[in-house]
Amino acid sequence: xxxxxxxxxxxxxxxxxxxxxxxxxxxxxxxxxxxxxxxxxxxxxxxxxxxxxxxxxxxxxxxxxxxxxxxxxxxxxxxxxxxxxxxxxxxxxxxxxxxxxxxxxxxxxxxxxxxxxxxxxxxxxxxxxxxxxxxxxxxxxxxxxxxxxxxxxxxxxxxxxxxxxxxxxxxxxxxxxxxxxxxxxxxxxxxxxxxxxxxxxxxxxxxxxxxxxxxxxxxxxxxxxxxxxxxxxxxxxxxxxxxxxxxxxxxxxxxxxxxxxxxxxxxxxxxxxxxxxxxxxxxxxxxxxxxxxxxxxxxxxxxxxxxxxxxxxxxxxxxxxxxxxxxxxxxxxxxxxxxxxxxxxxxxxxxxxxxxxxxxxxxxxxxxxxxxxxxxxxxxxxxxxxxxxxxxxxxxxxxxxxxxxxxxxxxxxxxxxxxxxxxxxxxxxxxxxxxxxxxxxxxxxxxxxxxxxxxxxxxxxxxxxxxxxxxxxxxxxxxxxxxxxxxxxxxxxxxxxxxxxxxxxxxxxxxxxxxxxxxxxxxxxxxxxxxxxxxxxxxxxxxxxxx
Amino acid sequence: xxxxxxxxxxxxxxxxxxxxxxxxxxxxxxxxxxxxxxxxxxxxxxxxxxxxxxxxxxxxxxxxxxxxxxxxxxxxxxxxxxxxxxxxxxxxxxxxxxxxxxxxxxxxxxxxxxxxxxxxxxxxxxxxxxxxxxxxxxxxxxxxxxxxxxxxxxxxxxxxxxxxxxxxxxxxxxxxxxxxxxxxxxxxxxxxxxxxxxxxxxxxxxxxxxxxxxxxxxxxxxxxxxxxxxxxxxxxxxxx
Numbered sequence: 001x002x003x004x005x006x007x008x009x010x011x012x013x014x015x016x017x018x019x020x021x022x023x024x025x026x027x028x029x030x031x032x033x034x035x036x037x038x039x040x041x042x043x044x045x046x047x048x049x050x051x052x053x054x055x056x057x058x059x060x061x062x063x064x065x066x067x068x069x070x071x072x073x074x075x076x077x078x079x080x081x082x083x084x085x086x087x088x089x090x091x092x093x094x095x096x097x098x099x100x101x102x103x104x105x106x107x108x109x110x111x112x113x114x115x116x117x118x119x120x121x122x123x124x125x126x127x128x129x130x131x132x133x134x135x136x137x138x139x140x141x142x143x144x145x146x147x148x149x150x151x152x153x154x155x156x157x158x159x160x161x162x163x164x165x166x167x168x169x170x171x172x173x174x175x176x177x178x179x180x181x182x183x184x185x186x187x188x189x190x191x192x193x194x195x196x197x198x199x200x201x202x203x204x205x206x207x208x209x210x211x212x213x214x215x216x217x218x219x220x221x222x223x224x225x226x227x228x229x230x231x232x233x234x235x236x237x238x239x240x241x242x243x244x245x246x247x248x249x250x251x252x253x254x255x256x257x258x259x260x261x262x263x264x265x266x267x268x269x270x271x272x273x274x275x276x277x278x279x280x281x282x283x284x285x286x287x288x289x290x291x292x293x294x295x296x297x298x299x300x301x302x303x304x305x306x307x308x309x310x311x312x313x314x315x316x317x318x319x320x321x322x323x324x325x326x327x328x329x330x331x332x333x334x335x336x337x338x339x340x341x342x343x344x345x346x347x348x349x350x351x352x353x354x355x356x357x358x359x360x361x362x363x364x365x366x367x368x369x370x371x372x373x374x375x376x377x378x379x380x381x382x383x384x385x386x387x388x389x390x391x392x393x394x395x396x397x398x399x400x401x402x403x404x405x406x407x408x409x410x411x412x413x414x415x416x417x418x419x420x421x422x423x424x425x426x427x428x429x430x431x432x433x434x435x436x437x438x439x440x441x442x443x444x445x446x447x448x449x450x451x452x453x454x455x456x457x458x459x460x461x462x463x464x465x466x467x468x469x470x471x472x473x474x475x476x477x478x479x480x481x482x483x484x485x486x487x488x489x490x491x492x493x494x495x496x497x498x499x500x501x502x503x504x505x506x507x508x509x510x511x512x513x514x515x516x517x518x519x520x521x522x523x524x525x526x527x528x529x530x531x532x533x534x535x536x537x538x539x540x541x542x543x544x545x546x547x
Numbered sequence: 548x549x550x551x552x553x554x555x556x557x558x559x560x561x562x563x564x565x566x567x568x569x570x571x572x573x574x575x576x577x578x579x580x581x582x583x584x585x586x587x588x589x590x591x592x593x594x595x596x597x598x599x600x601x602x603x604x605x606x607x608x609x610x611x612x613x614x615x616x617x618x619x620x621x622x623x624x625x626x627x628x629x630x631x632x633x634x635x636x637x638x639x640x641x642x643x644x645x646x647x648x649x650x651x652x653x654x655x656x657x658x659x660x661x662x663x664x665x666x667x668x669x670x671x672x673x674x675x676x677x678x679x680x681x682x683x684x685x686x687x688x689x690x691x692x693x694x695x696x697x698x699x700x701x702x703x704x705x706x707x708x709x710x711x712x713x714x715x716x717x718x719x720x721x722x723x724x725x726x727x728x729x730x731x732x733x734x735x736x737x738x739x740x741x742x743x744x745x746x747x748x749x750x751x752x753x754x755x756x757x758x759x760x761x762x763x764x765x766x767x768x769x770x771x772x773x774x775x776x777x778x779x780x781x782x783x784x785x786x787x
Contacts, residue, residue, distance in 0.1 A: 449624025
């Protein structure tokens, strides 16, 4: 509820943001659809064997990744749920949140350090006398990397679900003398099963649109996803028709996936557990404790070793020389400027759109236009999931090519694409916080005639500072670690840290790469941790702005 | 009851508010300087009635007149009205004096004169020296007194109270009622107060607006209302 003048301005600003986003996405899509070049192939040839192979592989690796992540997550979640007093349990759960904030490129480097040809695992295998090295490149590498990122995510969501089981269930279970198998079958599995469609859909979506990991670990055209194939079609083969066909394919795949997820998940469950203490009575036997301990230790090793490898090889790099390298300094500066611009733009437009949506819905019967605006804003927050960064980039690549060197527009495009990438997350952080804030303060502020700058200064900023800063740091981390947008447009003149890291990796300057990875990983982790709502966030939120 | 037009503080004529399937109708005239208890079952439209007067809700039809002026299109802050809600009346991160100061100037440009006004308002609600305290350190009753102090410094001729005692203990309720009565005698303002308690009605109100299913069923002097047990809804409210 705001006064009339301000309402009009807010609505206008929100509509402007929404219009900008739609224009940016639609122009890219239109460029892809309308692309016509003499000699460009017709549809029959467009969807050639290569395209179909890429599509098949994309879906295959995504299914396998989701399946494996879930299969491994179930015992881990169950072990953590049963062993509430496991030493360092809180830190293990925090460790499982780390991959979310880690740039994919940094993780890829760490995984190569463990699973790669000269990695810890193969060295050990050779020492034992096995001479068949495990290959990190190709399907197996992609799967390892996707499980590295998504198993902890799945495990945390499941753990949240298991910890929400009412304490009485465990009392009853113990009272009835239920054995671990029955407890799993009758208490734990039904909860996990309820979460599975949502978790599986999310992981499938993340893996089907995975770019960086497939680019670095795929190791060739045999193991390429649609996103990587789009990039290769534009950047190496310069084959726009193929890029277009692949983009269309990608959009239809993501659309189908989003619809499927919407249909399969009846209730969206945020699932951050770890709050209440519930006493469980199972898993006390020595067998149970050892088994759970083993599962937890294996999971921790799987996650911590690659991270450790990033740290140890990063420390071995000549960090001083690296820091004084003008190329690195320039990349750092470019990255910071891009990240700051895109996170500010993202948070500002998200906040304006959320506010406009509130204003549009504040009357009892909003006009059709206002309802359309609010629906559009809501949908736009997920638009980028539908049209992934590489597709957006491909569209703008084709659109700007007639105007000369595409690299000239690179900074602006990367900023805008990064802004859109962060929008779904920023929207989800800000929306509930702003809804609560408005519900509690709006009427009071309006009745006192408190509006505009003074309301922002006295009421909104103190009340929304935390979520705004959280959203900023999260968006900043996302942009800092991004390779997808910059990959299409990166050039001599436009080098970001991830792009520099990728080129050093590709150029076999692995010590440099290790040093950069350590630095980039640390910065992104710190920003993500600052941007993640803590488990006790509900307590702090209840300490709200009015009394 | 039909006092001359110049003595009317609030007049609702043909006001219609549509909420999904239900439609609320309000027609009433409230005399200046009166305390009116607004009462009725939950969902009968009491809060909507206050929201329409305060400007939080725009009626679909009809006119809202305050002190003889049609207030259609005026923002809540532009109406000669102060509102006190059941809770969340104060900004928790601003101290008591600042919260009251917002009632004088939303930009918080407060000079010596304004600060003296805040101090005297605090004195009048019995919270002398509470200026620097933060709302979360106060009791529920004290917070409502701060809200009253803010209404005092705003000097609006009409005060709307939306169940101001609902979150208070019974002991505090009587104290608050007496305070409101005292301030009313000094200020001569018009007060509309939503309440669920017959005791509040007896103690405070000159007249009663009784709502039932979105309509004003009765509007009559308190003594008459308390005898009105022949209407079943009123009998239920009075517990007879």
